[in-house]
Amino acid sequence: MSTFSGEIIEIPGIAVDNFTNDSVKCFFLSHCHTDHLIGIKDLSNSELPIYTTELSAMILKTQYPDLNVKSIEIGVPTNFELEIDSKHETKFIVTLINGGHCIGSCMFLFQTEEHDILYTGDFRFTLKDVENIQILKDAKIYGKLKIYLDTTFMKNEYKNFPRQKDSCQKVVEIVQNHLGQSQMNKVMLQTSARYGYERLLIQLYEKLNEKIFVANKKVMEQYLMISEISKCITTSKSYSRLHLNTGSEENHDVEKHRENYLKIHLSAMFWTNWNESLPFIYKVEKNNFRVCYATHCSLSEIKDILYYLKPLSIYPTVLPEKSNERTKMFTLIDEIINSYNDKKTETKERFSFKRLKTS
Ligand SMILES: [Zn+2]
Secondary structure (H helix, E strand, O other), X not given: OOOOOOEOOOOOOEEEOOOOOOOOOEEEOOOOOHHHOOOHHHHOOOOOOEEEOHHHHHXXXXXXXXXXXXXXXXXXXXEEEEEOOOOOEXXXXXXXXXXXXXXXXXXXXXXXXXXEEEEOOOOOOOHHHHHOOHHHHHHHHHOOEEEEEOOXXXXXXXXXXXXXXXXXXXXXHHHHHHHHHOOOOEEEEEEOOOOOOHHHHHHHHHHHOOXXXXXXXXXXXXXXXXXXXXXXXXXXXXXXXXXXXOOOOOHHHHHHOOOOEEXXXXXXXXXXXXXXXXXXXXXXXXXXXXXXXXXXXXXXXHHHHHHHHOOOEEEEOOOOOOHHHXXXXXXXXXXXXXXXXXXXXXXXXXOOHHXXXXX
16 A cells, blocks of 8 residues: 655655645656545545556546546656746656556656656566666666555565466466356456456456456446447346355355355456465465465565666655565665665665655
8 A cells, every 4th residue: 555645755746646835837647546545536626647657547537527637648758847946947857657556556656867767656576577668777776766655565475476477377377267157157256446447347258258348337337438348248146157246245145146156256356475486376265266466566576676776865755554564675785775776775764754644
């Protein structure tokens, strides 16, 4: 869960993924998970612009029609000149980079004369993905990069996750097996978040030719507006044998028809200390499985990316509540930075718990 206050220290006048400070001149949104939308509904009818991707703008508009949402195309550098007060202005260029986390998610690369600042939002990338992004390669070479980093799994117990591609394949196999046993059989996919499973929905439809019923009406309405996903879903609950449950909408149905329903819980948090020699499917009981499906980077993926980009500073945007866990995270960050940087860093000095609570 994001604990970020929204403030990019190097760029006054803007806020990212936190909408509680209306003294800024404009906002940026990386994706539509609720922990990144804090305070947004209070901006209804406000003229303050919120910049995001085209898909996130569309999702946001269905939820909050009175926001001043503006979309920016991925990969197209866009100039900003903001008047902070009568004496000060902020100039920067922002480029959106696909975030690989959920539908519409992006990173922001903010560039001023002095700084290159990458705000990752929530993201799932491998080193290879990052190596293929030219603008990040350029920023790495320029050597002035600072990162506001998704640290959801920057913990020693989450060193590895299976690739999303492998998680999808495993789910397709289990679903195919269960549905193949009887025409009466159904599957319910239980997710940990509202968005982020779109790749799986597409694969289930393409490989099994089964349309998916989405229990959350709002999510269904949003998916129906996106052609790549709308072809994979159906609004008919009784017609579909494959249901997606992003909250608790459908649990009673599963309880009523226990014999026919297979429940698959997709999550990453559960999978501590996983490694490639272990399975990533766990049988809770008959017709009830857990599958590891990560929409954030594992610790190894984060480390590979940081060792490659060599940022001057790393600002964690997801901080644990317990102080000993925060200290462990800061130590990990310092170890990484100090491995390639002569100037010793102490991340913990830059944070106080009071500051966290404001986000
Ligand atoms: Zn998220």
